[in-house]
Amino acid sequence: MQPLSVLIVGVGGLGKCMVQEALERGLRVSVLVRNRAKLEGELGEESIAKLSKITVGDGTHTKVLDKAMTGVDVVLSGLGADPNLAFELAAAVKRNGVKKLCWPGGTTNVMADDGVTPNYKQLLHLGSWVEGAYRAHGACIDAIRQADINYMIFCPGRMESVGRRSPDVRRSVQINRDAGPFVSYEDAAWVMLEAATTNTYDGQLVSAATKF
């Protein structure tokens, strides 16, 4: 049987770690980026050579998406908080018969520990951006849910690279709850690829935190 074919849309901080995690898992990995030279600088020759396909273009354009999604099983977005991209990606996933969309949301959209209070209400002391983030991510989540596709939405707190994946990332995962304020790009990529390759997190808002 052929390995799963995944498309990563946008190779920034999270996207780069998703490419590396997917290659480590032996998947067929293709990417959609706006700037090929930037991609080559980010990934380096060795990883670039392992990619099945590189599509250059804007992730909100129908023709670009249809070209990038040909033969793809699962799409993972390396960009969130863009309702237009969420709408276009979800529509293209449906149109192209892709099995699942894995999307990075924001931790503002999961519930607090009590399972009742929306998490953004616990975070309002951080600033007025919190409610804006909740609304922007909420619009993306609505667009994906309304598209009638299979999906997983990852809801991270702040993210950055720490250089390696945690050995116990699976234990830090929370479903529909806040897991904590920070997750490394490496752990976030593990969650996204675990969601892409299993049905464990289908249809859920998932958060995870990196512990030190």
Ligand SMILES: NC(=O)c1ccc[n+]([C@@H]2O[C@H](COP(=O)([O-])OP(=O)(O)OC[C@H]3O[C@@H](n4cnc5c(N)ncnc54)[C@H](OP(=O)(O)O)[C@@H]3O)[C@@H](O)[C@H]2O)c1
């Ligand atoms: N970082 C955090 O602390 C954090 C926390 C919670 C949620 N999030 C969500 O997680 C997402 C990923 O985070 P990140 O830190 O990895 O972001 P990032 O480093 O800014 O990466 C985003 C990538 O998306 C690409 N992109 C933007 N618009 C595009 C388009 N129309 N078509 C194709 N590619 C496009 C950018 O490419 P270019 O190089 O061409 O601009 C960039 O490489 C964020 O977008 C955010 O919504 C992030």
